[in-house]
Amino acid sequence: MKKTKIEKIFERNWxxxxxxxxxxxxxxxxxxxxxxNRVLPNxxxxxxxxxGKTNEAAIRAISESxxxxxxxxxxxxxxxxxxxxxxxxxxxxxxxAATIRELTENKGRHFMQTAINLPFSFFKKRFxxxxxxxxxxxxxxxxxxxxxAFEKLPLKATITFNNDVVVNQGVDxxxxxxxxxxxxxxxxxxxxxxxxxxxxxxxxQPEIVAKDLEQASGKYKNLxxxxxxxxxxxxxxxxxxxxxxxxxRFEVPGKEDGYVTSWNVxxxxxxxxxxxxxxxxxxxxxxxxxxxxxKFLATISGQVDRPTVNxxxxxxxxxxxxxxxxxxxxxxxxxxxxxxxxxxxxVQNLNNEQLISINLPVLVTTAAVANEQINKLGIRELIGxxxxxxxxxIANRMFNIELGSSRINGTLIGPGxxxxxxxxxxxxxxxxxxxxxxxxxxxxTVLDDxxxxxxxxxxxxxxxxxxxxxxxxxxxxxxxxxxxxxHGFGPGIDATVWSPSVDFVFKNDTxxxxxxxxxxxxxxxxxxxxxxxxxxxRRVEISAPVVSNEVPxxxxxxxxxxTLPKGTVKQADFSAWGASTYFSxxxxxxxxxxxDDIFRTVYRPWQAVFLVGTGG
Numbered sequence: 001m002k003k004t005k006i007e008k009i010f011e012r013n014w015x016x017x018x019x020x021x022x023x024x025x026x027x028x029x030x031x032x033x034x035x036x037n038r039v040l041p042n043x044x045x046x047x048x049x050x051x052g053k054t055n056e057a058a059i060r061a062i063s064e065s066x067x068x069x070x071x072x073x074x075x076x077x078x079x080x081x082x083x084x085x086x087x088x089x090x091x092x093x094x095x096x097a098a099t100i101r102e103l104t105e106n107k108g109r110h111f112m113q114t115a116i117n118l119p120f121s122f123f124k125k126r127f128x129x130x131x132x133x134x135x136x137x138x139x140x141x142x143x144x145x146x147x148x149a150f151e152k153l154p155l156k157a158t159i160t161f162n163n164d165v166v167v168n169q170g171v172d173x174x175x176x177x178x179x180x181x182x183x184x185x186x187x188x189x190x191x192x193x194x195x196x197x198x199x200x201x202x203x204x205q206p207e208i209v210a211k212d213l214e215q216a217s218g219k220y221k222n223l224x225x226x227x228x229x230x231x232x233x234x235x236x237x238x239x240x241x242x243x244x245x246x247x248x249r250f251e252v253p254g255k256e257d258g259y260v261t262s263w264n265v266x267x268x269x270x271x272x273x274x275x276x277x278x279x280x281x282x283x284x285x286x287x288x289x290x291x292x293x294x295k296f297l298a299t300i301s302g303q304v305d306r307p308t309v310n311x312x313x314x315x316x317x318x319x320x321x322x323x324x325x326x327x328x329x330x331x332x333x334x335x336x337x338x339x340x341x342x343x344x345x346x347v348q349n350l351n352n353e354q355l356i357s358i359n360l361p362v363l364v365t366t367a368a369v370a371n372e373q374i375n376k377l378g379i380r381e382l383i384g385x386x387x388x389x390x391x392x393x394i395a396n397r398m399f400n401i402e403l404g405s406s407r408i409n410g411t412l413i414g415p416g417x418x419x420x421x422x423x424x425x426x427x428x429x430x431x432x433x434x435x436x437x438x439x440x441x442x443x444x445t446v447l448d449d450x451x452x453x454x455x456x457x458x459x460x461x462x463x464x465x466x467x468x469x470x471x472x473x474x475x476x477x478x479x480x481x482x483x484x485x486x487h488g489f490g491p492g493i494d495a496t497v498w499s500p501s502v503d504f505v506f507k508n509d510t511x512x513x514x515x516x517x518x519x520x521x522x523x524x525x526x527x528x529x530x531x532x533x534x535x536x537x538r539r540v541e542i543s544a545p546v547v548s549n550e551v552p553x554x555x556x557x558x559x560x561x562x563t564l565p566k567g568t569v570k571q572a573d574f575s576a577w578g579a580s581t582y583f584s585x586x587x588x589x590x591x592x593x594x595x596d597d598i599f600r601t602v603y604r605p606w607q608a609v610f611l612v613g614t615g616g
Contacts, residue, residue, distance in 0.1 A: 042125045045099070046192035051126075059100050066094045066130055069192040074185065078150055078199035089142055091135030092189060098131035129190045143181070147199065151175050154206040170206035177202045228341065230300060232332075232360040237300055247292045288341055294334070301332045304362060311369040312410040313379055313515060313532075326367030326374075333361040368412055377412070378512030384467025384531040388459040389486040390452070391525040397437035397452035401527060404428070404456040405518040413514040418472055419464075421457045421497055421504040424516075428453050428499065454496050455527060457504045458484055460516075461495035463529040464506040467514075468540040468587040468595065472505040476601030479576040490545035492581035492601040510536055539588040551578035556608040564613030571610050578605030 039058045041051040048065050050058045070092070073084035154173030177200045184197045227240035239247070308329030314322035337360060344356050369377070390401060407425045428434055428450035437451025454477070461474060477484075477496045484494040495504040508514045512534040519528040553575035564570060580602050587595035 040126065044125060044127050045130065046190070048192070062100055063096055065192055066096055066099070069189075069194075070094060072194055074188060075194070075196040076146070076199055077196050078147065081150075082196070083146055085142060085146065089138075090185075091138030091142070093133050093135070095131040095133070099128065102128055102131070130192065132189060143176075143178075147176050150199075151201075154204050156206045172206065173204045174201045175204045176200075228344070228356045228358065230337075230358050230360050232300075232304055232362060235303065239296065247288045247296070288338075290338065293338060293341065297332065297334050297337060300360070301334065304330065304332045304360070306330055308365040308367055310367050310410065310412065311374045313374070313377075314517070326369055328367050329365035331363045331365070333363050336361040377515075378534040379515045379532050380534050381532065382530055383510075383514070383533045383535050384463045384465075384469070386459040386461065386463030386466060386529040387487075388455055388462065388484060388489070388527050389525055390455055390483050390527065391486060393452065393455075393483065393525070394437060396435040397455075398522060398525075400434050400437055400450055400452040401455045402520045402522070403433055404450070404453045405459075405520050405527060405529070408456070408460070408516055409518040411516040413508040413516070415508060415511050415513065418505050418507045419460075419514075419516070421460060421495075422499040423503075425453065425456070454481075454494070455483060456518075456529075457497045458494040459527050459529045460506075461504055462493060463531050465493075465542060465585055466540060467531050467533075468538045468585075469514075469531075470507045470509055470595065471597065471599075472507055474504055474599070475502050476603070478604055479606040480579065480603045481576075490581070490583070491547060491579060491603065492545045492583055492599065494601075508533075510534065537589055538594070541586045541588070543584045545581050545583040547579050547581045549578075549580040551605045553577060553605045554607040556610060558610045558612050560614045561611040562613075562615045564611055565615055566613050568613035569610055570613075571608065573607065573609035575608035576603070576606035579603050 038055065039050050039053050043049070043051040045062055045065055046069075048061060050061050053061060070087050073086050074090065075082065075084050152174045154175075155171040157168060157170035180200055181197065187193070188195065188197065227238055228244065230237045230239070306327070306329055309324060309327035311326040312322075312324040337358070340358055340361075344358070390398065393401070404425055408421070411419070411424050413419045426432060430436075430449045434450040434453075436447045436449055461471070464471060474495045475497075476492060477494055480491050481494065485491055496502060497504055510533055514531050514533040517530040517532060519530070521528070556575065559572075561570075580600070582598055582600040585595070585597045585599070586593060587597075
């Protein structure tokens with residue numbers, strides 16, 4: 001059957017149309033292919049168009065734009081004056097890596113994803129905000145340094161007393177509108193712009209106005225003729241007259257110190273003492289200045305406080321050589337005293353009392369052992385000894401070993417009680433006297449307060465092993481530490497601690513108390529922990545450690561450190577072989593096996609790390 005003319009035309013056009021579509025699709029796919037490793041069109045960082053650039057070119061543009069802005073000054077206009085502050089002094093830190101990740105997020109994108117997203121990018125701009133952080137303490141301090149001279153701070157209303165109470169009117173102030181200022185600064189940072197910032201001011205009312213103080217003046221009259229007397233035992237301390245008045249402060253109950261503004265929708269910050277809030281209609285309250293009352297109570301604490309002294313026995317050659325009687329400790333409860341004083345002088349509770357008497361609350365800590373019990377403890381002989389060596393330790397580490405061992409010296413462990421190393425040694429920090437030395441933290445060897453305290457916990461572990469006492473909790477170190485293998489000790493006979501999560505704990509399963517005694521010998525670089533009690537005839541056998549699966553340390557690692565001078569090399573971590581190790585301990589009473597323990601440790605291979613200085 002012959003085709004009609006119309007059918008022939010349709011057939012020819014259909015073929016041409018199909019070919020055209022194929023060509024268009026092919027060309028489009030070719031274009032898509034060019035954007036697989038490029039930033040999508042119409043993409044902007046601030047005012048810089050990086051669309052269509054290769055990832056490498058975009059990275060260079062980002063780096064240059066951010067570095068260029070970071071090296072400029074922010075200009076400010078304030079009351080006809082101009083000044084500039086370098087960006088680097090405003091606490092602004094750019095995260096170029098995070099910015100680059102967002103701008104080049106199409107890197108590694110599937111072909112189909114690019115094909116779908118590409119058409120839209122030609123018609124809609126995409127703005128990327130540089131990723132950055134703000135140190136607001138540094139920013140506020142720098143701006144306050146420049147702007148405080150232009151501010152007029154409000155003056156609070158005050159009360160003076162000279163034969164009669166006089167209320168002095170407060171004065172409004174004019175302060176920088178920091179909310180607006182920060183909004184402008186955020187705009188400059190996010191657009192990498194250098195347009196000058198205009199500093200505006202707002203009126204600020206005093207926190208306390210005259211009408212508030214007038215409500216409190218009657219109570220104030222009562223207070224100025226009052227005396228607060230603090231009593232403890234036969235002692236008393238007085239607070240009256242000008243000393244008492246000097247501690248007064250006036251405040252509006254519930255009034256906040258500041259308000260929350262927005263740096264942008266994702267970064268809320270608190271700006272203190274800059275808000276123009278409606279003044280509270282609540283009655284003014286009279287209270288005490290905490291800083292001043294703290295100083296006053298510190299003088300009382302110096303006379304009331306005394307440390308707890310536990311009864312203690314000291315052994316030499318297996319015999320008692322020294323006895324310390326128990327003394328209960330006491331400490332002034334400063335918090336409770338302040339709460340009592342505040343309630344007594346508040347507007348709501350202050351009456352016409354000329355004498356306000358307060359009995360001081362004192363916290364009493366009972367000594368662990370009373371004098372009459374000391375001979376009933378059964379501390380007669382040495383039941384276990386632990387020894388470790390620390391030759392080659394830095395001075396701070398040796399200091400910490402001596403301090404830590406002194407903190408557990410004299411500890412008494414009752415029958416059935418457990419010994420927690422962390423609880424016994426207490427807080428390990430600079431605040432309690434420790435110095436910085438190397439510790440293992442978050443997979444690295446770093447300087448931290450109390451480095452070396454594990455020498456003490458390791459030695460206690462060895463003493464508890466030797467005494468045949470049940471080990472409740474023990475954790476080995478992350479890697480083999482040379483100190484714990486000195487003088488022939490094999491790997492695995494160590495115990496790490498890291499309060500509060502990692503502790504070393506053993507139990508006194510004897511029927512008598514156990515006394516912990518420590519001997520620190522710096523000349524011999526030796527620490528000895530002795531456990532005294534009453535032997536129940538137990539016998540202990542400890543095997544030599546068995547080592548397997550030894551793994552060499554990874555190759556050393558070198559990291560650039562711009563904080564070190566160029567050419568300087570500093571070792572930040574030390575290599576150690578990895579290994580699996582275990583040893584056994586059998587405890588007998590007579591011929592009966594009462595405990596059969598296996599102590600296992602898996603040490604990680606440890607990499608040496610060197611920091612290479614790249615700084616100027």
